[in-house]
Each structure stands twice: as structure tokens, then as C-alpha cells.
Amino acid sequence: MPSERDHSPTVMRQGLRVVGHAIRTEPGIFTGAVVSSAVYGIMTVGSSWALGWATEHAVLPAFREGHATTGTLLTAALLIMGVAVLKAAGVIGRRVLAGVMQYRMQARSRREVTRQYLRLPLAWHHRHPTGQLLSNASSDTEAAWAPLAPLPMAVGVVVMLVTAAAAILLIDPVLALIGFLIFPAIAVLNLVYQRRISPLVMRAQQLRAEVSEIAHESFDGALVVKTLGREDAEAARFQAKADELRDANIAVGRIRGLFDPLLEALPTLGVLAVLLFGSIRLAAGDVSSGELIQVSYLFTLLAFPIRALGWVLAELPRSVVGWTRVQDVLNASGSMEFGAARLESSGPARLEVRGLRYGYSPDAPVLSGIDFEAEPGRIVAIVGPTGSGKSTLTQLLVRLIDPDAGQVLLDGTDLRDVAQGELSGVVSLVPQQTFLFDDTVRGNLALGTDGDRHVPDEKVWAALRLAQAEGFVSALPKGLDTRVGERGATLSGGQRQRLALARALVRSPRLLILDDSTSSVDAQVEGRILHGLREGSPDSTVIVVAYRMATIALADEVVFLDHGRVTDRGTHDRLLARCEGYRNLVTAYEREEAERAALGADEEIVA
């Protein structure tokens, strides 16, 4: 991957290829922008010619002869205005079309990248940090197409320069020579400028992001920072980064301060040279006063636009980096393959897990040799110590990830053979970490169920009732239409969990998987939920990850997981009797109480 500071010819060539891709995608718009820009370029030269013409034919004769012809004066005025109108039209066309092109390409890339995000398997997401994926879709797509903004202008400037060169050559070779010295010098100086400054600007940008990251992290962890009394240490960490940013910005300022005045001084010196040598040529009779004014004026006009060439070149390395990152996402393979099998649409499902193995890295399996089954309509509890792989197992059961070995079978069909989109209509997972979309309660529950057909309100309310969420949802200001999620109403952790549960229940899944999904709910409320599940959904097979005894007690069978293996399985009573690890885990509270009681008894005896 090219580094952000790289200005080597290879990167420039790659950059031009990126630009070429955009031109091939939007040829019409690009042509329009370039034509407009050419009009602008020619008219810029034209305005100096109009001024020269006015000076030569209207102003100077009038001063010499003491009278002026109205016709010539009017022609001069109209010429000046006419050229200006055409130039303005060129500017408008160029700017509008350049914007249209840039934003279209940006939006296109964003859609493509996010489509990939939705298509690629969860395992791919696990390998890429959230922050990186977000910047791929935002700042990288922006950087990739950033050169498109100044590109038409740059093309127009080339036209402008060619026209100007021709115009000056026609006037006088000596003055042309000055132009041929000054303008390439400006272009080269500006290129040097852009090359020196763009890595500095990029570094400042990077530091700005880092400063912001520290602030985010530190404020998010405020409770920890505060209760451990680490505010000063955090402030020092932040200040160090802020100081780095300060120095980076000052470095930018130093380069800007050096080149900006130089770039302004060069054309001014050019005009002065034109005045000096032009006067000599004037004395020799080789140029007229009007032409002298025309060339001087042209120099002042060209001074600024010529910098556009540098802008495009400066954007190219950043663009290549952005483009490469976007392409990495677009070319990512490892899509989830789907079969063609269809599943029954009603009645509880039968789940069978055979020899399952999975690891986030190949040498350290999180799960291995997992075997168990859940008969239709049964409730199976998965119990195990913290970090034993329970959540990973639930992800395998709904095929968010595929196993390294072994199979998950639903009604005897391997999940990998099931047709795309089929599984989510049959199986619902309520994950441990609640995620609500920035949408209404209704939208969060429906999530486009039934192929977007309207989910009747009664069904939504029924699910909310079962999830013990009916009460607080009906108390929300707009009921089902209240926005929740990031920027919505404030809900407690327990309320959010209950909405997530209702989201699963509204689908009447044939297999319901609950991953410790009532941890923030009060014991009484949880009891009501579990009772409802037992009584109210005979059409579901339920897999539940739990620690609480009430939940486990509901289960027909318990699968005990330890260090990524099934240590034992059977009814709760059986496991309690024969499996020590299980006993230790689930009776921890009682043993604790018993010990304390014994201790209390001892004390009483002693007393």
C-alpha cells in the first residue's frame, strides 16, 4: 500500500488511473465540466485582450487626440462585459459539474462499500476494527474522489496557459520569454509547495483525529477516570497530543508562510519585468502601449489559477490511499455461501450440533468437540463460567459465523445448505449486548419482517407484552412511534434488553436463542418473562444462556460448557448430582450461604 507521503511517479500514475476511472464512469459530466472550464480559461485570457484593446483603441487615442468616438467606447465596454459574462458562465458550469461529478462518485463508493459490509460474513467484521470500517466508508471515499473537485479547473488552466502563450507570442517574443520563465517557475514552486505541505497537513489531520480519540475514550471512561483519581494523568495524556498537534500546525504555518508570499511575489516580479522590457520594446517600436498593458494584466490574471495544477497533484497521493482502502473492502472475498434448502415455516425446530469447533485464531480454538441436540419444543440451557465460549456458540447456532469443523443442523439440514434469507425467518437470537437502531420502537421490532409487509400492531403489542415491555412502551410519549437508539429517548439497560427480546418474539421464531439477555432486568420482571415464554410459546425451541437458577430450572436439559468443551449434559438434577464443575457454578450462592450459616452457628456455639 502506498504511504500517504509518497509522491513517487508510481503513485502519480496510480492517482491518474483513479481519476481515469472516474472519467470513464461519468464521461458526460466530465466533458461538460471540462468544456465549461475551457471557456473560463479562454475568457480569462480574453478579458486581458479586451482590456488591451480598450486601452489601445479607446483610452490612449482619446488622451492623445482629446476626443473619443462613442462607438469605440461602447464597443470597448461591451467587449469587457461580454467576456466577463462568458467567463462567469464558464465558472458556474465548471463548479456545478465538478461538484456533481465528485459527489456522485463519492455516493456511489459509499453505497458499494456499505453493500459489502452487509454482504461480508461476520467473521470478516470481527477481523476489522469498527473505527477502520467507519472511516473506509466516510473519509476514505471522500479522499478517493477529492481530486475531482479541482480537476476540471486544472484542465481549464492548461487551456488558459496555451491560449495565453499563443497570445503573448503573437504580441512579442521577448515578453513571451518572460512569461515562459515566470509561469513554469510558479507552477514548479507551487508543486514543491504542495509536496512539502501535504504530508504536514496530513499529519496534522491525523493528530486531530488522535486528539479526538483520546477525548472520546477519556470522556467515555469518565467514571473510571474519576473514581480512580486519574484526571490529571488523563489531562497530561491529552495535552501531550494537543501539543503535538500544535507543533504540527505550526510546521504547516511555516511552510505556508514561506510559499504563499513567494507565490504572490513571483507574478508581481513578472509584471515589473514586463514593464521594464516592454518599455524597451516599446521604444524599439515592437509593441504598442495597449499590448504592454494587455500582457501586464494577463500576468496578474494568470497568477492565481495556475496553482490549480498543484492542487490536483497534491490530492493524488491521498486519493490513491483512499482508493486503495476502498478497493480492499470491495475486493474482500470470503462471502458466506448459501445452499438452496428451504425450512418449515411453523412448529418448533429440532437443533442438532455435531463435533463443532471454532477459533478466532486457528491455533487457539474457543470451542471444540461440541455435541448436543435440542428436541422440538424443548428448552435447553447453556451454562458455563465466564469466558467459556457461550456467546460464540450462540453465534454459530444462528450462522453468524461458520464452524472450522463440525455441523449445526436444523431439522436435519446443515445451516450452510439453507437458502439465503431463509434462516432469519426461522431462528432469532437475542444477543448479550443490546443493539437498538436509530429508529422508532416499531421499526426496531419489525426490522423489515415479512418482506416489509406491515406488521400488525396487535402482534407488536403481543410481543412487547411477552417481553414485559408493554408498560413502559405505552408510557412513552409517542408509544410505538417513539424514537429510540442513539439519538432517541433515554431507556434504561433493562428496558433496552426487553425491546431486544420483543424484537425476537415478534417473529414467532421456531428456534429462539437467548444469550444472557435478561441480565439487566429485575428478578421479578425476569420471572414473568420466563413464565410467559414457558407458557406462551409452545411453537419455539429455546436455547438459553443463563446463570440464574430460575432460568436454568425452566430448561428440559442443560449443556455445561467449560473451557470451550461440553463437559456434561443432561437434566439439571442429574448434572447437579454428577458434575462437580456444574454444581460449583450453580450452587455457588447456596454454598456461600451454607458456609456462612455454619460459621454463624460456630460463633454462636463459641459465644
Add this chain to the structure above:
Amino acid sequence: MTSQVEERSTTLRVEDRSALGTFRRGLELSPEFRVGLAGTLVLAVFATLGKVIVPIAVQQVIDRGLRDGTPDMPFITQAVVLCAVAVLLTALCGYLMNVRLYRSTESGLASLRGKGFRHVHDLSVLTQNTERRGALVSRVTSDVDQISTFMQWGGLMVLISIGQLLVASVLMAIYSWQLALVVWGCFLPLVIALPRFQRWVARAYTQVRERTGDMLAAVSESVVGSAVIRAYGSEARTARRIDAAVDAHQKAQTRAQKIIAFTFPITELVGALAIAGVVLLGVELGIGGTISAGRLVAFLFLITLFISPLQTATEVLNDAQNAVAGWRRVLGVLDTPADVADPGEAGVTLPRGSITVAFQNVGFHYPDGPPVLHGVSVEIAPRTRIAVVGETGSGKTTFAKLLTRLMDPTSGRVLVDGADLRAVRFSSLRERIVMVPQDGFLFDGSLADNIRYGRPSATDDDIGLAMTELGLTDWLEGLPSGLSTPVGQRGESLSAGERQLVALARAYLADPDLLLLDEATSAVDPATEVRLARALDGVTRGRTAVSIAHRLSTAEAADEVLVFEHGRIVQRGPHAELVRQDGVYADLYASWSSAARTS
């Protein structure tokens, strides 16, 4: 309802200062801006003078060098060389001015960021209203960036533009007041219309910003919600939402671009009008002998000096507006008094050792809110284990926040070893009392970095020992790289239960005299929880432990249980006693017990 209460409690100081007032207060808080300001301004004046060199040279050459048709070469040479030297000198002034400007503004802004950041950590808003955190981050980042851009670009442009317009106008008036009137007559309507253009542009930009926010939010759902989207097969719906947001963003961008594209060339058109006017009237005046040819031509060059300042004016105005707004917001944070302030040097430093806490008739309500806690009086004896129980919203968490001094009571006092909590230095308080919140927040780094967070001097051996004491070695060994395992941003590479283990180890290693656990083991398995609870009680070490929990196993193990209801302590005493009484506790216990028991 809770959200309303929080809203009231977290109002930052509202800033209603005028632009000038903001500026004045800003300079007061960042004296760095003023360092060498006079010199920088003088340099700016000289740099600006460079702009009129060309028109003057043109006028001199035409009127004096080429007067009689035969060029006066010695004069022209002299004039050109003199002007060239002047150009180089003004360029040098420009360089020096830029460097000084960047140095002083950046130094001021870096310290403003630092002050703002430190101050935010002193505001209780941060720990009470999680929704406001993003906004607080902007105060020390993008808001300051806006001031920075303005000072180095917009503000500089204002200075240079005004200087340029002024110098050009003065020279014009000297050359010919009549033509100067023509030029101003053309440009004045534009100057008057500029604020209107700026409003259009600003509105368009605001829309772009809003659409950008929506777009980023929609895109982030596809990443952050990737598991839920797949589990529920809602890819198509998410794609539609993203498309809508991306399209709206693109539309807003294009619209803003159009507005700018159409307003931008107006200045050049007005410039051409002025040139045409000057030519027409100038020729008349020239024939009458009131103006020389050189002066007339110099006007044509002077008019170009009007164009660039007015062309950039809308953007400069925008920039200025954003900067003032940003500055106002930053000052708003800095001028919000730290409601829970560190007494600092003047405060009490308490010796380490066993700790006594007393709540004396403590009441609390958020500003303009109903009381959350009233008349709470309780004493926590040294070396005891206290459990705090109650329904959601009963005041448990408020009790915890007052005990750790995340907030101050609105009435009554909290005493630690006889000293009012408000008089105790933070450095001393944080050493003695540490809270472990439910959400085990971790910093991006290794496991060891996080465990060491509260005691940076701890060695790997210290950490190892702590993990052994907590009974976590088994878990630690199961991790791929042990203590050097990276936890990821906010600890997202670990499970919720594992994050809580790390948070506990972190507090344990900090070794406070009072440890406050706010549902700190809610996602941990029972066996580990019991093991942790024993290790954390640490009664033998003279430590007091206060636990808020809805698993009542904690209450059973405690020396004393405090039962909260509607902001009051309604029952207190050991578990065995309370469970026999009719009351809130017996009810809570019954429902928990039925859920947690084997039989």
C-alpha cells in the same frame, strides 16, 4: 421521566455573549494570543502594502516613463528595481507575519484545549449524562479547530482584505475621486448583498452538516449492528436506509455547491462592470484633462484588488460565524463552574487505614428536579460489608455517587473519618474510596495496562499476585497472550463478563480503603462472583466494602443491608433480621430467592 431529570441536571452554562464579548473573554482566557500581536499586525500592514505595488508601477511607467512617446529608460529601470525590492520586502513581512501568527494562535489553542479537557473532567455532567459526552468531545476538538481555522485563514483574510480594500480605495481617491466613486458605486450594492449570500451559503452548509451526520449514523449501523442485522436478516432494510441517507447527503452537497457556484462569479461580473464604467467615465475625464492615462490604467489594476476579498467574503463570514459560535461553546464549558470542585492545597489529606463514613441527614435533588434522596442518615463502620438494595430508581445509585463524591448533597453532609467530603482533597479521596461501575469500561491497550490503570507503578508481579488473590489465574491463562492480550477499543475484544473481571482487578490493585461495587459482577458467573466477593471483601485488610446488587446473595453475605425505597432508607440491619420482618426487603428477597434457588 429519568431522562427529564437528567436533562435538568446537566445544563451547561448558557453563553449569550456577543461576538465581541466572546472575543474579549477568549483573549482573557488565552493570553498567548496577545503575545507579539502588535508586531504581527505591523507586519500584516506592510505585507498588505505589497498589493498596490503593481498599480503604482504601471501608473508611474505610463505617466512618467512613457510620457513623450519615447521611454525614459533610466527612470523606468529605477522605478522597476525599486518596486522589485519593495515586493521582496513585503514578501518577507508576509513570511514573518504568518510564522508569528501560527505560533501564537496555536500555542493559545493548545492550552485552551488542555484547559477545556481538564475542566470537563471536573464537571458532573460527564458522569451523569452519557448522551452529552459526544458534545463535550467537540468542545475540545472541532470547536477549537474552528477557532484555529478562523485565526489562520478567515481572520487573516479579514485583516488582509480590509487592508487591501482600504489601500486600494485610498490610492483610487488620490488618483481620481470621481472614478473612485464609480468603482464604489458598483461594489457597494454587492457589499450590502453579501450578508444575504452568506446566509444562503451558511444554511446550505448547515444542511450538509446535518445530512453528513445522518449519513455517518446510517453507515455506522451497518458496522456496529452487523450481528443483529445478520441475525434478523434485515440487510435489505439497512441498505435502503443507508441509500436514503447517502442520497440526501449527496443532494445537500450538490445544492450547496450550486449556491456557491452561482454566487461566486457575481463579484467578477461587478468587477467587469466597474472596469467598463471606469473606461467610459475615465476617457471623458481624460479628455477634460482631470486624469492622466497612467492613472486611468492603474485603476484597471486596482479594481482587481477588490475582486478577491469580496469573492472570499461569504466564506470568510461563514468561517467567522462558526469560529465565534465555537469559541462561545468552548468558553461556555470553561465558565461552567466545577460543581464538584477539588479543594486542592487547602483540602484535608486523610491518612490511609480503616475508614468510617457517615451520612448526616443527606438530601439530593437535581437542579429544579424533585428530590431523589431525602433525610438519609447512616453510619458505615470500619471493616464492614454493606449491601445496598432497592428497586430501580429507589436512590441506590445516587447514594453511591454521593459516597464517591461524583456529586455533592443538596442538604446534609457526608463525612469520611469525621471530615466533610467536600473538604477532602481529591488525591486523598480517590486513594481511599474507589467505585467499580457496572459497565466495566476498558481503555484501548493491553490487559496489563488496564489493570495497572489505578496504580501505574504496579509491576507485572503485582498484577500476577492480584490475579491469584482474586482467583482469576485460570481465566488469565486461558487467554491467548495472557496479560499482554489487547482488549480492543472500549474492551470490545472481551466478553461483557470478562470486562467486569478486568474492571474489578483494576480496582483491587488500586487497593482503596473502601471499595464500592455498583452491580460490578452482573455478567459474571455465580462461582466466580462468589470467589471475587470473598477476595474483594478483604475484611482482613481493614477494607470496607459497599455493594449495590440485585443479586441478593451479596446481601446475605453482608454485615448490614441498607434497603432503599423512594429515596429513603426504609430498612437496615443484617440479612437474617430483615428477612424475618414484613417489608420491602422480605418481598425483594422472596422474588429473588425463587429465581435463584435450585429447589
